[in-house]
Amino acid sequence: MSTLHDYQETPVTRSASEPSIIFENVSKTFITRQGEKVRAVQGLNLTVARGEMLAIVGQTGCGKSTAFNMLLGLYDATSGTVSVQGMDPHKDFEALKGRIAVVFQDGRLLPWRTAEQNAALGLEYLGVPKAERLERAREWLARMGLEGREKAYPYELSGGMRQRVGIARCFALNPDIILCDESFSALDELTADRLRSEFASIVKEEGKTGVFITHSIEEAVTVGDRVAVFRAPGHVAKEFDVRGDLNEAQSSEYRQAIRNVMSGV
Numbered sequence: 001m002s003t004l005h006d007y008q009e010t011p012v013t014r015s016a017s018e019p020s021i022i023f024e025n026v027s028k029t030f031i032t033r034q035g036e037k038v039r040a041v042q043g044l045n046l047t048v049a050r051g052e053m054l055a056i057v058g059q060t061g062c063g064k065s066t067a068f069n070m071l072l073g074l075y076d077a078t079s080g081t082v083s084v085q086g087m088d089p090h091k092d093f094e095a096l097k098g099r100i101a102v103v104f105q106d107g108r109l110l111p112w113r114t115a116e117q118n119a120a121l122g123l124e125y126l127g128v129p130k131a132e133r134l135e136r137a138r139e140w141l142a143r144m145g146l147e148g149r150e151k152a153y154p155y156e157l158s159g160g161m162r163q164r165v166g167i168a169r170c171f172a173l174n175p176d177i178i179l180c181d182e183s184f185s186a187l188d189e190l191t192a193d194r195l196r197s198e199f200a201s202i203v204k205e206e207g208k209t210g211v212f213i214t215h216s217i218e219e220a221v222t223v224g225d226r227v228a229v230f231r232a233p234g235h236v237a238k239e240f241d242v243r244g245d246l247n248e249a250q251s252s253e254y255r256q257a258i259r260n261v262m263s264g265v
């Protein structure tokens with residue numbers, strides 16, 4: 001008998017306890033240079049509660065990045081509503097600055113800056129004074145195990161260390177929401193495993209809301225409290241509640257169920 005828990009979507013409410021992120025019947029259509037319409041996202045309904053980590057998994061081209069870019073305010077929805085902490089991320093871009101931080105795949109470090117200067121970059125954009133931003137950057141570098149490497153340049157660091165600097169930069173901002181797009185996929189498996197669990201623990205300890213985009217079912221089940229399986233064009237085919245410690249048999253059952261939904265079985 002199956003032990004899997006399907007996620008029951010709670011009705012969208014507008015209150016103090018309203019979810020941190022809401023997609024309500026969202027669609028995004030691109031017009032190509034040849035004038036063709038591409039429906040990247042269609043009928044997307046999704047909520048992320050405050051303090052929750054949602055993993056989004058789906059095959060290439062199913063609309064994950066488009067949804068992610070709408071959260072960042074880089075794209076406006078063609079129809080429907082995207083709400084981040086009660087604001088429209090596209091229209092209220094300035095107001096949301098500093099509240100959302102992104103961990104990119106390769107750390108996206110500036111090669112001419114030291115680890116601490118890179119970790120302080122987000123705070124610099126927000127206008128935080130130099131002494132304060134470097135102090136916060138150093139605190140987070142230490143927390144990420146990089147004490148003593150503050151003055152190192154990116155070329156002197158391993159891929160895993162560079163990603164740690166990227167994570168330190170993200171947390172130094174003290175954002176409410178953390179977004180990750182394939183953040184650990186460029187690392188070797190062991191380094192990725194370690195960093196992924198450390199990252200997930202810090203997100204929890206700090207009470208942040210997280211959205212984690214990945215192609216990897218394994219990663220989605222490990223990192224997420226909940227896994228939303230996307231299918232093209234950009235909608236949630238099914239959600240799975242995976243919070244709590246899963247034993248190997250349960251984890252394997254979830255992975256298989258997610259694989260089936262991803263591939264449309």
Ligand SMILES: Nc1ncnc2c1ncn2[C@@H]1O[C@H](COP(=O)(O)OP(=O)(O)OP(=O)(O)O)[C@@H](O)[C@H]1O
Binds near residue numbers: 059064065066067
């Ligand atoms: N700027 C754009 N102009 C036209 N079409 C686009 C644009 N961005 C994305 N698309 C199309 O929208 C669809 C969804 O793309 P998207 O990048 O969101 O998928 P994805 O799930 O993130 O894929 P991947 O996992 O490969 O990054 C694809 O068919 C893609 O070709």
